[in-house]
Amino acid sequence: MIKEYEENGYLVLEGFVGESELQKLREVAVQFHQSWKQGSARLYNEGAVNSAYLTAKKHLKDSERELLFKFIGSVKLMGVVSSIMGGRPAFMNTQLFFDPVNEGQRSYWHRDPQYHMSIDEQKQSLLGPNVVHFRVPLVDEPGVELVPGTHRRWDSGEELDVRLEQNGRKNYEDLSSGVNVKLNAGDLLVFDAGMIHRGIYGMGRLSLDILFCDSVPKLVKFVDDSCLPNSDMLTKLEDASAFSRAVEIKFRNRFMEAKSV
Numbered sequence: 001m002i003k004e005y006e007e008n009g010y011l012v013l014e015g016f017v018g019e020s021e022l023q024k025l026r027e028v029a030v031q032f033h034q035s036w037k038q039g040s041a042r043l044y045n046e047g048a049v050n051s052a053y054l055t056a057k058k059h060l061k062d063s064e065r066e067l068l069f070k071f072i073g074s075v076k077l078m079g080v081v082s083s084i085m086g087g088r089p090a091f092m093n094t095q096l097f098f099d100p101v102n103e104g105q106r107s108y109w110h111r112d113p114q115y116h117m118s119i120d121e122q123k124q125s126l127l128g129p130n131v132v133h134f135r136v137p138l139v140d141e142p143g144v145e146l147v148p149g150t151h152r153r154w155d156s157g158e159e160l161d162v163r164l165e166q167n168g169r170k171n172y173e174d175l176s177s178g179v180n181v182k183l184n185a186g187d188l189l190v191f192d193a194g195m196i197h198r199g200i201y202g203m204g205r206l207s208l209d210i211l212f213c214d215s216v217p218k219l220v221k222f223v224d225d226s227c228l229p230n231s232d233m234l235t236k237l238e239d240a241s242a243f244s245r246a247v248e249i250k251f252r253n254r255f256m257e258a259k260s261v
């Protein structure tokens, strides 16, 4: 499993979540999505394909948040997270992927960090630290297209032109190096956020994506306090370590910042 992930930058574990747990996750995700759509109607109507911060208090009740925290902090999920990422993964955020309102909207190739990093920084980031997606489709979906190996190698000329829309190319054009990974409800797709990828829209998709990162301040600073469980909730989790690390590193960051003022 690890060897395959190391080589390709992604891995699928079929049927990872059983039907009864999946049903509960789906109910919570649908609840979140309805509420999010009401509050973000403009964003939704203007082309959004994902929302985030599912574990915050804004759209869900504590009992619904608890269900998400328990899934994320389960021995089963954390076992996979730790084997892929090594000893010290930290929780980063959650996202929900859905179809755009406009059926003609095209999906786009990207590396996640390209929106806040220069080209040189993007090249440097191939050496780590890592951010990894753990995506659970809540209904069968067309999946994701990935370019294997690009979590560790830089773009070919064609990939760079398409991804950055250079030399007359567009980021929705097909890439010959892309691999189509179709997913069924309950599968777990693990993939490196830095690799070249794009979603495939359709089938009324609803996909829960949990992001974990290596425990370094420059990544953990993106974690939103409101998305973390309180101390009472932490004690209810089978494996709270990824949340505890995020809390600790954020606390330490704040302490260092306060000291340096």
Ligand SMILES: O=C(O)CCC(=O)C(=O)O
Binding pocket: 049, 097, 112, 133, 144, 197, 198, 199, 200, 209
């Ligand atoms: O499913 C999608 O629309 C895109 C997925 C993606 O880009 C991501 O998870 O970073």
